[in-house]
Amino acid sequence: MMGKRKYSYTERGFNYHARIQFARGIDEDVVPDVKLSRAKDGSDGRAVFYFEMPKALVGETPQEITGMYMIDEEGELVSREVNAKFINGQPAGIEVIYIMRSEYDWDRFMRFMGRYAEANGLGFSKA
Numbered sequence: 001m002m003g004k005r006k007y008s009y010t011e012r013g014f015n016y017h018a019r020i021q022f023a024r025g026i027d028e029d030v031v032p033d034v035k036l037s038r039a040k041d042g043s044d045g046r047a048v049f050y051f052e053m054p055k056a057l058v059g060e061t062p063q064e065i066t067g068m069y070m071i072d073e074e075g076e077l078v079s080r081e082v083n084a085k086f087i088n089g090q091p092a093g094i095e096v097i098y099i100m101r102s103e104y105d106w107d108r109f110m111r112f113m114g115r116y117a118e119a120n121g122l123g124f125s126k127a
Helices: 103-120
Strands: 007-010 013-016 019-023 033-038 045-052 068-072 075-079 081-087 090-100
Touching: 019 103, 045 103, 068 090, 068 103, 075 090, 075 103, 090 103
Parallel strands: none
Antiparallel strands: 007 013, 019 068, 033 045, 045 090, 068 075, 081 090
């Protein structure tokens, strides 16, 4: 069975909703848990993603993970800090750290997350 593709209409025509990939061209279907932290002065921030049993590790054909690519209508954000988690030798999850080094990076990331949340029915709760 093929996965559903999510489309949105923009002024430029049809575009995919915001999505995450671990291998270029293959969307990850598992929605992650995301924890955010930010310096009090707003100078930098960090997002930690955790994907439990992602398709990239446990799908019918596991993929070569080359990074985490967050793709939306503005372009692409990339993290190379990607670590697979194994329990008793079996794949369990993927943890990714995405670092934002400026207020611009934070704002861009938050725009992506807003689109990704909308496309995947996610909410935001302050800890």
